[in-house]
Amino acid sequence: MAQHSSKGARFQAVTANRLSDGEVVYLSPDNQWAETFAAADIADGPEAGDALMARALPADFELHVLEPYLFEVLQDGTQYKPASVREIIRAAGPTVRLDLGKQADAKRES
Amino acid sequence: MYRYDEFDHQLVGERVKQFRGQVERRVSGELTEDAFKPLRLMNGVYLQLHAYMLRVAIPYGTLSSKQMRMQAHIARKYDRGYGHFTTRQNIQFNWPALDKIPDLLEELATVEMHAIQTSGNCIRNVTSDQYAAAIDGEIEDPRIISEIIRQWSTFHPEFTYLPRKFKIAVTGHDNDRAAIKLHDIGIVIKQNELGDVGYEIHVGGGQGRTPFIAKKMADFVPKAQLLAYLEAVMRVYNMLGRRDNSYKARIKIMVHETGEVEMRRLIEAEFAKIDASQMLAVPQAEIDRISAYFASPEFENLPATSATLDAAQAQDADFARWVRANVVAHKQHGYGIVNISLKPIGGVPGDATDVQMEAVADLAERYSFDEIRVTHEQNLVLPHIRLDDLKTVYDALNAHELATANLGLISDTIACPGLDYCNLANARSIPLAQEISERFADLDQQYDIGELKIKISGCINACGHHHVGHIGILGVDKKGTEFYQISLGGSADENASIGTITGRAFTEETIVDAIETVVTTYTDMRQTDERFIDTYRRVGLDPFKERLYAE
Numbered sequence A: 001m002a003q004h005s006s007k008g009a010r011f012q013a014v015t016a017n018r019l020s021d022g023e024v025v026y027l028s029p030d031n032q033w034a035e036t037f038a039a040a041d042i043a044d045g046p047e048a049g050d051a052l053m054a055r056a057l058p059a060d061f062e063l064h065v066l067e068p069y070l071f072e073v074l075q076d077g078t079q080y081k082p083a084s085v086r087e088i089i090r091a092a093g094p095t096v097r098l099d100l101g102k103q104a105d106a107k108r109e110s
Numbered sequence B: 001m002y003r004y005d006e007f008d009h010q011l012v013g014e015r016v017k018q019f020r021g022q023v024e025r026r027v028s029g030e031l032t033e034d035a036f037k038p039l040r041l042m043n044g045v046y047l048q049l050h051a052y053m054l055r056v057a058i059p060y061g062t063l064s065s066k067q068m069r070m071q072a073h074i075a076r077k078y079d080r081g082y083g084h085f086t087t088r089q090n091i092q093f094n095w096p097a098l099d100k101i102p103d104l105l106e107e108l109a110t111v112e113m114h115a116i117q118t119s120g121n122c123i124r125n126v127t128s129d130q131y132a133a134a135i136d137g138e139i140e141d142p143r144i145i146s147e148i149i150r151q152w153s154t155f156h157p158e159f160t161y162l163p164r165k166f167k168i169a170v171t172g173h174d175n176d177r178a179a180i181k182l183h184d185i186g187i188v189i190k191q192n193e194l195g196d197v198g199y200e201i202h203v204g205g206g207q208g209r210t211p212f213i214a215k216k217m218a219d220f221v222p223k224a225q226l227l228a229y230l231e232a233v234m235r236v237y238n239m240l241g242r243r244d245n246s247y248k249a250r251i252k253i254m255v256h257e258t259g260e261v262e263m264r265r266l267i268e269a270e271f272a273k274i275d276a277s278q279m280l281a282v283p284q285a286e287i288d289r290i291s292a293y294f295a296s297p298e299f300e301n302l303p304a305t306s307a308t309l310d311a312a313q314a315q316d317a318d319f320a321r322w323v324r325a326n327v328v329a330h331k332q333h334g335y336g337i338v339n340i341s342l343k344p345i346g347g348v349p350g351d352a353t354d355v356q357m358e359a360v361a362d363l364a365e366r367y368s369f370d371e372i373r374v375t376h377e378q379n380l381v382l383p384h385i386r387l388d389d390l391k392t393v394y395d396a397l398n399a400h401e402l403a404t405a406n407l408g409l410i411s412d413t414i415a416c417p418g419l420d421y422c423n424l425a426n427a428r429s430i431p432l433a434q435e436i437s438e439r440f441a442d443l444d445q446q447y448d449i450g451e452l453k454i455k456i457s458g459c460i461n462a463c464g465h466h467h468v469g470h471i472g473i474l475g476v477d478k479k480g481t482e483f484y485q486i487s488l489g490g491s492a493d494e495n496a497s498i499g500t501i502t503g504r505a506f507t508e509e510t511i512v513d514a515i516e517t518v519v520t521t522y523t524d525m526r527q528t529d530e531r532f533i534d535t536y537r538r539v540g541l542d543p544f545k546e547r548l549y550a551e
């Protein structure tokens, strides 16, 4: 697995793909796998990152998701956003099909 | 077209059942992801960025209309209404749910298709010339031997755990449309002075991290000895191929490290050991049985030209342009080979919707002896269309946005899924293809530029064939941001070559301008009738470099 956080990363979140359908999910503050990045728990600092990652790996995590990992998040005013293009695309959907993925769900809901 | 026999049906049926059990055990927690991953990969199921992806094999790129309709059905029922035709003549679905894939595969099996050996370290789907049995000058339909190789290699016990994946391509024509020199084994069907048919064998081509053009290992392997010869190659590879390092495990590395001469000696020594009596000769009855599936359609005796066609061309300039760009001469008088571009201006290369797939299936059924081909350049082909029917077929294609007249031109780009879908990507490929086609949207300008193959990969795995693009573009990642490297002078045909990197990479904002600079450098320097690749081969990299990096 490639490195998804840079060395000096301050904020991080945990993501994975849901087992049943591959949907991108994020670990939330109440230890659920949520479908939106907005619902992701954000860890501040490397130790908090490790603790967050540990919470993603209870004994039965594989019943729900595959390949959970930490990735870097940037603070953007009061909001957070994923640091890499890859994670921005995972959080939204294909940039060439705005009618598909989470970006489309968000549009339908609003 | 090849039909499954009882054995094939049973094999595929059992495999689906087995996979259903494996999925159930994964979902129930009995199987860990580590245990399950190789099993799902063996069944063509990958994990991409947003969802699972299923890769369905289209043997040698030939589909019947019924099979194409099934792809449309799958796209609609299990996916999001579209599929992606790939450079390996396969189709990929981008959104299937894991727990529905066994049902999907069961439906797929009803049209004699599957996703086996589309992944993993086995002999993959054999690819071939999309103009097979339609083009003049072909020695033999390459799909016959492709099918024989497919049967020989499917579940061959010796070849299920190869050091790495293994790809074979076959052509029966001197104009190579199957990129045979970029495969682990490339086969060219040849005829010797006595009129016997045999095979020229190239070994050790490949793309990916370390691209190589295959080396010719045999000039003429007699027909009856082909499988024995291939078996010898596979044995040498199985014995000596490097399993310690997956980057070095492809046969191309072995050929390179061992040297061409020694490699030839090893193969010949192994070949000599294979007892002539158990030469793996395919029984003639079996060859006849398979050949019968590829019997030539019953063409009508037609004049070489069509007054209907001439009149339609005179009336409709767009149609005339399409005929000129996308229709290729057929071996049979009165017929043409129709290329369906899946590269509409601003579209996603290789994508087709369920409705488009059904439209193509209908046309194939009515006008093309029920046959469709998928090309490694991510387009479709209706191989046998009467010249009299061309206008009708064109109108139907046009109604479904399938009549872009850009075959082989700058907007007929190959692009891998890249960072819009792919888990391994460094950068996006599709948006670049879209921007380039929009920049050069004017067809007259495209015709003026002439044959120009742009190929884009989102990472060094080279699924988008960037090494062999006349202009190749490779996505690279610098700290989470996308950059693009240009290479020039690659080619995937009978004069195959690997492109040379121009230098420093470009940003997302500057890459399309850079491509335009390359194109104008060519149009400024070209001599009469020189294609891009000819000019490049005459003048070399430097003039392009100077213009690209001029301050």
Ligand code: HEM
Pocket (backbone or CB within 6 Å): B046, B047, B048, B053, B085, B086, B087, B088, B092, B164, B167, B182, B183, B205, B206, B207, B208, B209, B250, B415, B416, B417, B421, B422, B423, B424, B461, B462, B463, B464, B465
């Ligand atoms: C999630 C999607 C995909 C994944 C994970 C994937 C993975 C890979 C990997 C790892 C390689 C390099 C293997 C090696 O160097 O030994 C590779 C090569 C390749 N892939 Fe893909 N691929 C994907 C999609 C595609 C698509 C969509 C196409 C066709 C458009 C494609 C066609 C190829 C080809 C032609 C090569 C080069 C083979 C060679 O080395 O000769 N792949 N792929």
Ligand code: SF4
Pocket (backbone or CB within 6 Å): B416, B417, B418, B419, B422, B423, B424, B425, B426, B457, B458, B459, B460, B461, B462, B463, B464
């Ligand atoms: S070249 Fe790289 S980015 Fe493109 S599909 Fe292949 S693995 Fe993915």
